Amino acid sequence: MNIFVNGNKECTEPCTLAQLIAWKKLDAGALVIELNQQIIKQEFWPTTELQEEDRLEMLSFVGGG
Template sequence: MHVTVNGEVVELSESTPLLDYLISRNLNPAVLVVEYNRKILHRDRWSQIQIGDGDTLEILSFVGGG
């Protein structure tokens, strides 16, 4: 199964819940914004979304600085 994540094609072995995918990549959900198939998802829906073949994700993180 192929998914595009931040412009790069990633191969997943099976459909995966979005929240599980983020955690498996050692990403902190508290500082992320996720666009799923061109729609920004509210954090409450991340555990309900199953990433499937052909899906597109854009994952952005907040960083502090000055």
């Protein structure tokens, strides 16, 4: 299925948000996730099944003034 991650189209097997993050080897502790403009708290990642055409924003805190 196709999803959008940070604006880029990606093809993935059906999975949960937690699985996708694990496959991408991202540091979960630093991540903030928006799914279709809704923030998904980390406790719900394992139960959030991704759907065709979902739009994910993967964000993290960085240095700034």
